[in-house]
Structures are given as C-alpha cells and as structure tokens.
Amino acid sequence: MVSKAESPPAADPGLTSGVDLGQAYRDSNIDALLDELDRELVGLKPVKTRIREIAALLLVAKLRETQGLTTDRPTLHMSFTGRPGTGKTTVAMRMAKILNHLGYVRKGHLVVATRDDLVGQYVGHTAPKTKEVIKRAMGGVLFIDEAYYLYRPENERDYGPEAIEMLLQVMENNRDDLVVVLAGYKDRMDTFFHSNPGFHSRVAHHLDFPDYETDELMGIAELMLASQHYEFDGTARRAFREYLERRMTMPHFANARSVRNAIDRAKLRQANRLVKKGGTVARGELTRIDADDIRQSRVFADDGEDSTDTPHRGGKDAV
Ligand SMILES: Nc1ncnc2c1ncn2[C@@H]1O[C@H](COP(=O)(O)OP(=O)(O)O)[C@@H](O)[C@H]1O
Numbered sequence: 001m002v003s004k005a006e007s008p009p010a011a012d013p014g015l016t017s018g019v020d021l022g023q024a025y026r027d028s029n030i031d032a033l034l035d036e037l038d039r040e041l042v043g044l045k046p047v048k049t050r051i052r053e054i055a056a057l058l059l060v061a062k063l064r065e066t067q068g069l070t071t072d073r074p075t076l077h078m079s080f081t082g083r084p085g086t087g088k089t090t091v092a093m094r095m096a097k098i099l100n101h102l103g104y105v106r107k108g109h110l111v112v113a114t115r116d117d118l119v120g121q122y123v124g125h126t127a128p129k130t131k132e133v134i135k136r137a138m139g140g141v142l143f144i145d146e147a148y149y150l151y152r153p154e155n156e157r158d159y160g161p162e163a164i165e166m167l168l169q170v171m172e173n174n175r176d177d178l179v180v181v182l183a184g185y186k187d188r189m190d191t192f193f194h195s196n197p198g199f200h201s202r203v204a205h206h207l208d209f210p211d212y213e214t215d216e217l218m219g220i221a222e223l224m225l226a227s228q229h230y231e232f233d234g235t236a237r238r239a240f241r242e243y244l245e246r247r248m249t250m251p252h253f254a255n256a257r258s259v260r261n262a263i264d265r266a267k268l269r270q271a272n273r274l275v276k277k278g279g280t281v282a283r284g285e286l287t288r289i290d291a292d293d294i295r296q297s298r299v300f301a302d303d304g305e306d307s308t309d310t311p312h313r314g315g316k317d318a319v
C-alpha cells in the first residue's frame with residue numbers, strides 16, 4: 001500500500017500552515033483524564049508514563065491524519081501484565097475513555113471477558129459466544145482477562161482456537177472500532193504470545209503492572225475509605241499497616257483487591273460494634289474505623305491452628 005506520507009500536499013510543505021497542537025490537546029480534554037488518572041490511582045508510575053506517551057502518540061497521529069500525512073491507523077491493541085489486583089482492569093477502563101476522547105473508539109466502554117464467555121463446551125457453541133462478546137465490545141475496549149486460557153494445547157478437542165481465530169480476525173479488520181487488551185500474569189502471557197505469534201504481532205503496547213509497596217497499599221486504602229466517607233483513626237492506621245505486612249506474606253494476596261476486601265470487612269465490624277453499643281451515635285463515629293475493627297481479623301491470629309477460614313484454605317482473603 002502506498003501511504004500518503006510519500007506524497008505530501010504539493011501546495012504547502014506544511015511548515016507555514018501547520019496545526020495547533022495545543023488547541024487539539026485542549027479540545028480532546030485529555031489532560032483532565034490524565035490528571036484524574038494521576039490523582040485517583042496510587043503509584044503505577046511506569047504505567048502512567050506509558051499512557052501519557054501513548055496519548056501523545058495518538059493525538060499526533062490524529063493531527064497527521066488531518067494533514068493527509070498518513071492513512072495507516074496506529075495499532076492500539078495492548079497487553080496488560082501483572083498479578084491480580086494491580087489495577088489492570090481499572091486502567092483499561094480509563095484507557096477506553098482516553099481512546100474515546102482522542103477519537104479512536106466511538107463509545108469508549110469496557111467489556112471484560114474470560115475464556116468462559118468466549119469458548120463453548122460443545123461443537124458450534126464457540127462462534128456465537130465469541131461473536132456476541134465482540135458485538136458488545138464494538139466501539140470500545142474488549143478486555144480479555146487471563147487470555148492464555150484460550151489456548152490449551154494439552155486438550156485435543158478444545159474450542160479455544162476457534163475463539164482465537166475470530167479474535168485475530170476482528171483485531172485486524174475492525175481496528176478502527178475495537179481495541180483489545182489481553183491481560184494476565186506476565187510469565188504465562190509471554191508463553192501465550194510465544195505460541196500465538198498472531199496475537200503478539202497485533203499488540204502494539206505492552207504495559208507491565210508491578211506489585212504495590214506497603215506505602216502504596218496504605219495510600220490505596222486511605223483513598224478507598226475517603227471515597228466512601230470513612231477514615232482510619234491513628235491506631236487503626238497503624239493496625240492496618242501491620243495487617244498488610246502480614247497479609248502480603250500469606251497465600252492468595254491480591255494487592256489492591258485484598259485492600260478493598262479488608263476494608264469491606266472492617267466496615268462490617270465497625271457497623272456491628274456500633275449496633276452493639278446502641279444509643280446515640282455521633283456523626284464522627286459513623287465514619288471512624290478503629291484499631292479493633294482491623295485487629296479482629298484472622299490475619300492477627302497467632303495460633304495458626306484453626307485454619308478453617310484462613311486464606312490458603314478458602315482461596316479467599318482472610319477475614
Ligand atoms: N493504583 C490504584 N489506586 C487505587 N485503587 C486501585 C489501584 N489499583 C487497583 N485499585 C483498586 O483495586 C481493585 C482491584 O483492581 P483491578 O483493576 O480489578 O485489578 P486487576 O484487574 O489487575 O486484577 C479495584 O477496586 C481498583 O479500583
């Protein structure tokens with residue numbers, strides 16, 4: 001294909017007319033979205049930097065398009081790798097909005113799918129399932145969580161390849177209206193890309209989501225609480241840090257998701273504490289999480305004997 005870049009507009013070499021990049025930037029309202037991302041998500045520095053870079057690239061690509069400098073749309077499919085609860089889904093949702101504001105997808109919504117949503121159990125079930133998901137995702141971002149489960153070479157009669165074939169096709173042919181994000185653990189994703197070079201060649205941006213540090217998890221906890229009109233008192237803050245330090249070494253620790261779960265349970269305990277106490281409850285008491293609301297967690301149980309409910313048995317977060 002001959003791109004227009006090889007034949008620039010004859011009348012104007014582009015140096016005199018030009019385009020107002022600042023104006024385009026303001027019009028896209030992209031700054032507000034990027035600032036929101038910075039503010040509302042703790043840490044993730046490398047991810048945030050990459051997103052700013054991608055946004056700049058896409059903005060310039062749009063301007064180049066208006067100047068007839070290219071006919072090739074940039075490839076937008078991405079891979080988000082990292083352990084559970086590192087913010088992949090959350091960032092994908094924001095990425096969908098950013099792409100929408102930059103004029104790359106019509107609607108800017110996010111559709112999350114796993115293998116079970118795409119692959120059927122019987123002959124003839126996979127195509128309609130995959131088609132339905134793709135249809136729902138059109139105009140937005142399709143986030144395929146743990147994408148490597150689509151490919152199970154050990155199962156001879158597996159329908160995963162059917163879904164893979166359809167996805168590859170739509171990633172190629174509907175690039176202007178659907179962005180696919182493949183997500184999962186880094187090592188398994190690497191293996192998956194290795195066995196499925198078709199996917200690898202269609203993914204332009206690989207973003208890696210690191211585990212959070214304790215301080216970042218504390219920041220995430222405070223942010224989650226504040227957004228729900230709760231707050232730790234001084235002793236609860238210390239207790240929660242201790243909780244995290246213990247929880248992080250236990251099985252099934254899932255970064256920010258474990259923080260969310262721990263906060264949900266602290267809220268439950270706070271409510272029960274208040275109900276037990278009865279009488280008039282001051283407004284401040286309704287928002288305050290105290291140390292006891294945290295320390296009642298099993299994570300603080302030292303015996304290690306009674307493990308009926310501990311994370312490694314239940315596969316869930318410690319209560
Ligand atoms: N950096 C962050 N700052 C604030 N909240 C976060 C951050 N990362 C994740 N969360 C929250 O943690 C939870 C799990 O995040 P999620 O995006 O579902 O992780 P993943 O998709 O990687 O498993 C969500 O409630 C999300 O809002």
Ligand SMILES: [Mg+2]
Nearest residue numbers: 085088089145
């Ligand atoms: Mg997720």
